[in-house]
Amino acid sequence: MPVGTQGTVKxxxxxxxxxxxxxxxxxxxxxxxxxxxxxIVRQLGDLHAFMGWDxxxxxxxxxxQLFSLAQMTRVTEKGATFRSHIDGSLLxxxxxxxxxxxxxxxxxxxxxxxHVLALxxxxxxxxxxxxxxxxxxxxxxxxxxxxxxxxxAIIQGGLDPEMRVWCAExxxxxxxxxxxxxxxSVGEAPDDMYRMLDAxxxxxxxxxxxxxxxxxxxxxxxxxxxxxIDLFDCVLPTRNGRNxxxxxxxxxxxxxxxxxxxxxRPLEDGCPCPACRHSRGYxxxxxxxxxxxxxILLTAHNLTYYQRLLAEARQAIAEDRYRSFFEQKxxxxxxxxxxx
Amino acid sequence: MPVGTQGTVKxxxxxxxxxxxxxxxxxxxxxxxxxxxxxIVRQLGDLHAFMGWDxxxxxxxxxxQLFSLAQMTRVTEKGATFRSHIDGSLLxxxxxxxxxxxxxxxxxxxxxxxHVLALxxxxxxxxxxxxxxxxxxxxxxxxxxxxxxxxxAIIQGGLDPEMRVWCAExxxxxxxxxxxxxxxSVGEAPDDMYRMLDAxxxxxxxxxxxxxxxxxxxxxxxxxxxxxIDLFDCVLPTRNGRNxxxxxxxxxxxxxxxxxxxxxRPLEDGCPCPACRHSRGYxxxxxxxxxxxxxILLTAHNLTYYQRLLAEARQAIAEDRYRSFFEQKxxxxxxxxxxx
Numbered sequence: 004m005p006v007g008t009q010g011t012v013k014x015x016x017x018x019x020x021x022x023x024x025x026x027x028x029x030x031x032x033x034x035x036x037x038x039x040x041x042x043i044v045r046q047l048g049d050l051h052a053f054m055g056w057d058x059x060x061x062x063x064x065x066x067x068q069l070f071s072l073a074q075m076t077r078v079t080e081k082g083a084t085f086r087s088h089i090d091g092s093l094l095x096x097x098x099x100x101x102x103x104x105x106x107x108x109x110x111x112x113x114x115x116x117x118h119v120l121a122l123x124x125x126x127x128x129x130x131x132x133x134x135x136x137x138x139x140x141x142x143x144x145x146x147x148x149x150x151x152x153x154x155x156a157i158i159q160g161g162l163d164p165e166m167r168v169w170c171a172e173x174x175x176x177x178x179x180x181x182x183x184x185x186x187x188s189v190g191e192a193p194d195d196m197y198r199m200l201d202a203x204x205x206x207x208x209x210x211x212x213x214x215x216x217x218x219x220x221x222x223x224x225x226x227x228x229x230x231x232i233d234l235f236d237c238v239l240p241t242r243n244g245r246n247x248x249x250x251x252x253x254x255x256x257x258x259x260x261x262x263x264x265x266x267x268r269p270l271e272d273g274c275p276c277p278a279c280r281h282s283r284g285y286x287x288x289x290x291x292x293x294x295x296x297x298x299i300l301l302t303a304h305n306l307t308y309y310q311r312l313l314a315e316a317r318q319a320i321a322e323d324r325y326r327s328f329f330e331q332k333x334x335x336x337x338x339x340x341x342x343x
Numbered sequence: 344m345p346v347g348t349q350g351t352v353k354x355x356x357x358x359x360x361x362x363x364x365x366x367x368x369x370x371x372x373x374x375x376x377x378x379x380x381x382x383i384v385r386q387l388g389d390l391h392a393f394m395g396w397d398x399x400x401x402x403x404x405x406x407x408q409l410f411s412l413a414q415m416t417r418v419t420e421k422g423a424t425f426r427s428h429i430d431g432s433l434l435x436x437x438x439x440x441x442x443x444x445x446x447x448x449x450x451x452x453x454x455x456x457x458h459v460l461a462l463x464x465x466x467x468x469x470x471x472x473x474x475x476x477x478x479x480x481x482x483x484x485x486x487x488x489x490x491x492x493x494x495x496a497i498i499q500g501g502l503d504p505e506m507r508v509w510c511a512e513x514x515x516x517x518x519x520x521x522x523x524x525x526x527x528s529v530g531e532a533p534d535d536m537y538r539m540l541d542a543x544x545x546x547x548x549x550x551x552x553x554x555x556x557x558x559x560x561x562x563x564x565x566x567x568x569x570x571x572i573d574l575f576d577c578v579l580p581t582r583n584g585r586n587x588x589x590x591x592x593x594x595x596x597x598x599x600x601x602x603x604x605x606x607x608r609p610l611e612d613g614c615p616c617p618a619c620r621h622s623r624g625y626x627x628x629x630x631x632x633x634x635x636x637x638x639i640l641l642t643a644h645n646l647t648y649y650q651r652l653l654a655e656a657r658q659a660i661a662e663d664r665y666r667s668f669f670e671q672k673x674x675x676x677x678x679x680x681x682x683x
Contacts, residue, residue: 014636014639016617017617018617038631038632039624039628039632043605043628046605047624047625048622052622053622053624053628055620264383265383265386267388280395282387282388282392282393284387284393285387288349288378289351292349294349294351295353295354295639296355299356299639
């Protein structure tokens with residue numbers, strides 16, 4: 004899912020988002036509740052009408068933003084109080100309120116409110132946040148009133164595999180229509196993340212979508228798919244695109260590099276995105292001249308790259324050759340794009 | 344012509360530029376010569392390949408940027424020396440060099456180098472700049488080597504109608520394939536500009552395109568068309584779009600205004616642009632949240648608005664009802680969009 008934090012995938016019109024191959028987009032409860040406010044979005048016809056996106060939308064609950072963005076967050080059993088990162092006003096987010104906001108937004112998938120911790124954390128703190136996440140999930144479920152909105156639960160548990168498994172089993176018993184693995188990709192080593200997926204994926208329901216939140220690099224996606232993950236969101240393709248980094252099968256290209264100045268090649272042969280109808284030399288010029296079109300084109304390219312990568316992964320799975328697909332991609336990325 | 348100063352219409356992919364209805368785009372000799380350098384553009388396959396635009400391109404000669412942007416510009420008969428606005432390096436632009444750069448860029452229409460003055464100016468200074476502009480036009484003509492590139496001459500003359508007519512006649516006798524009126528829209532009152540067009544247009548060849556440089560507001564365009572102008576360029580639709588101002592038949596809308604917060608209407612009924620598939624409330628949100636998509640969508644809308652306006656003007660001329668079309672538009676704009 005491309006990330007449309009504030010009801011827009013940064014830099015792209017909604018038609019351009021669709022053209023990347025995206026089938027579903029993510030938006031953020033925390034951001035939209037602060038600005039413009041979920042009631043404004045509802046009165047403008049819900050988040051689909053607001054963004055002009057007729058496909059499925061998943062909204063994050065705000066749990067991660069309370070951890071990463073809000074100021075002076077204080078968590079109690081009732082919920083979290085925090086200060087807005089926009090104007091410093093004091094606000095409260097409870098499980099019930101997180102669901103009410105997402106129902107007003109009208110997303111297709113709402114995430115339960117979870118308690119996210121910085122890693123590493125003490126076992127007692129991990130257990131406490133994990134238990135609270137489970138109790139909050141039950142409250143979210145009870146608070147839901149829209150039959151046209153699915154709630155996904157979020158498995159926490161830090162870097163403790165037993166806690167992860169326990170959390171997955173507890174939430175699994177509550178029969179949510181989908182499950183997410185949260186609280187990863189917060190600074191831990193990739194191998195720690197893969198180790199957690201090794202532990203938790205076998206404990207997740209086999210017949211429900213599995214969503215790894217906030218991940219990640221192309222290699223992280225394929226590593227996670229290998230372990231049974233179905234769904235992802237990440238700002239990496241968009242944020243890195245705005246910062247002149249393009250993903251390719253030969254590894255990342257940094258477009259400000261002088262070596263691209265006279266390069267007539269596209270970023271990636273055969274890529275159908277609008278960036279790849281230009282030369283690398285032109286894309287470099289756009290970044291050197293601080294032109295908006297540089298970030299726009301690299302955002303379109305990177306989202307297209309991610310969508311094509313996962314489309315290829317689905318195809319490889321369907322043809323029972325995922326392992327060889329995976330290894331081939333890994334070799335390509337390790338060549339390093341700067342050598343291309 | 345949408346303005347693509349640095350080889351990109353700010354904020355739009357080239358497909359989006361095409362979708363506004365634009366048939367021809369402008370780019371700038373001064374900017375491209377400084378960055379990335381015309382030789383880089385040429386090696387990447389010329390300006391058409393660089394931008395991905397297969398329609399006609401007009402390049403401005405740099406005369407206006409020497410006046411508006413360069414630092415410490417000093418004009419002699421040979422040419423102009425100036426300091427780059429990017430890095431302060433000392434550079435020279437002569438008529439011959441202006442043509443050589445434009446030939447390297449490979450534009451379809453090259454502008455001669457002219458001597459632009461700030462207004463108001465003394466009669467002697469106006470006459471001096473005007474005579475120099477004529478001599479430089481002759482040097483540009485002599486310097487041209489590409490049979491696939493048309494040179495347009497630029498009529499100067501400040502706010503002196505006799506000087507304008509004299510300049511038009513002198514340049515007219517030199518048989519350029521097109522003529523521009525330059526040195527206007529530099530801060531003078533609109534009526535002064537219309538007065539100059541009243542004087543100069545009848546002195547311009549009837550069988551050559553007439554181009555009013557750097558103009559302007561929608562009402563300026565229709566006033567100029569009334570006086571016989573065919574071609575325009577202006578940053579107003581793009582720059583104002585980036586600053587949250589949308590042009591409509593009911594006058595400009597300022598999208599940051601609170602009144603748009605819950606407005607479900609598009610900017611303009613029947614407008615085919617991507618902005619008009621969203622509500623005014625959504626567009627306001629994008630600007631309030633500092634999202635790139637706000638400037639992008641309003642740029643697309645404003646360029647579409649300008650293209651539709653001039654398409655309607657052409658149709659009205661063809662049907663011999665331009666005067667009533669003109670008056671109807673003027674009445675609409677004077678209603679002021681903020682009342683809409």
